[in-house]
Amino acid sequence: MTDLDRYHRQMLLPGIGEEGQRRLLAATAVVVGCGALGCASADLLARAGVGRLILIDRDVVEPTNLQRQSLFDERDASEGLPKAEAARRRLAAVNSGIVIRAHVADLHAANAEDLLDGAGVIVDGTDNFGTRYLLGDVSVKRGVAYCYGGVVGTRGLQATFVPGRTGCLRCVFEAPPPAGSTPTCDTAGVLAPVVQIVAACQAADALKVLLGRLDLLSGTMLDMDLWANQRRRIDVGGPRPGCPCCAERRFEFLAGERGGLATSLCGRHAVQVRPPEGARLDLPGLARRLAPHGAFTTTMFLVRGVLRGERGEDGPLGLTVFSDGRALVHGTDRPEVARGVYARYVGV
Ligand SMILES: [Zn+2]
Incomplete structure (x- = not known):
């Protein structure tokens, strides 16, 4: 067996082959947030052989996470292991041929650019709007694609923003909703199968980005409700004239609150x-x-x-x-x- 043999079924796919696989093994993906979405997407990226995987999370594993956070088990919860470290241990056992780094940290304005340095793609596993807008700012400022995903209740949203090709997060949603104005997983719960679908779409897009196949991206936002059996795709469109982030390059969230x-x-x-x-x-x-x-x-x-x-x-x-x-x-x-x-x- 060579190092590439384990990826045989993936290398059979059109446009990947041995060259594509080597490209993935040389690539870096940063997964921000190792909750439900981050667990599912990091698992797919590690198995796909993305050579360098950086995991960032600020929280510890709790029993109520196990319903949907697929990299953790009861022992992680009873030990209160930090999620980034628990995910790293699990993924290192899945694929020892890649480098996995865990940062037990809160990504905020003062450290976002450092933590995301070297990313070939940014994968969103966050649970809050403030961090998403920071990721959007770093994506545009550094010219790195951002695979956005969000799940609340039975509904999921997913889109990939590619600086210079598509609009950015702020082209679609100019500002975060006011605090307390939207349902959260706290109030609305989370249906785990929706998480898996959204994260799978994010991971597929991340692989397209890392393979340099931007032509395969849909340029749309998926909006689905698995309970109501509804699914639609909304055109993300190109950069929006006057967008503070990608048109005027004002990175307001990166310039934001830096204190305690x-x-x-x-x-x-x-x-x-x-x-x-x-x-x-x-x-x-x-x-x-x-x-x-x-x-x-x-x-x-x-x-x-x-x-x-x-x-x-x-x-x-x-x-x-x-x-x-x-x-x-x-x-x-x-x-x-x-x-x-x-x-x-x-x-x-
Ligand atoms: Zn924009």
Whole structure:
């Protein structure tokens, strides 16, 4: 067996062959977000032999993820493993012939360009509009195709934006909807089969991009509802005159908020608190400081446990702190509550 033999059924496809496979093995895909969509698309890209796969996620695996996040198992959830690392371990066992990097990090304006550096394609596995608009900005600024996907409830949307060929995310949706105005997976749930369809379309487009076959992209946005049996395709069209991003090259989201922030996480009943830039945390030291306040466990990635003396909307508050100083406060959706907990117990 040569290294290429495992890709035999893929190399049989028109336009791939050995040359195409070598091209994929030399390519880099960045999957941003390792939730439901990111698990499904990263699995396909790793099996396809994309040579360098970069996985970025800010969260840890929870039991409620297992219904749809196909790279994780019960042990990942009980260990509270970071999703990016759990996905990396699983995919390394699937394909040891490619390089897989995991970044346990929150992609934001100050680090987006660094984290996406070298991407041959950006694959969207995010769960929030703020990060999507950042990805859109980096895509246009760097001239890298962006495979957008989104699923809420039983509905899925998917499109691939190619700078210079199609319009961009902001040509289609000029601004994110106001916070709280749209359903989220928190309020509407998620039908796992829709995730698989949307992610499969994203992965197929990512392979077309990495193979240099932009002619095979549809130039449309897929809008489907698997429960209602509805499916339509909307023309994405070319760059829209006056688009702030791709016409005027004003990258407003990349230029955005860079300081510490508290953000409520979709579907998690948890708030992420991001420290000011450059903070680094001594995890064992933090674990010692937290010990009098509850039962905390420490791994090489994080410290987590339940705070005895803090209550959220419906029970005691949980706290997970990563080595970059970022924290998740579990059991609340209120940023001000999470900021207070962070200031009292972590305080970087
Ligand atoms: Zn545009």
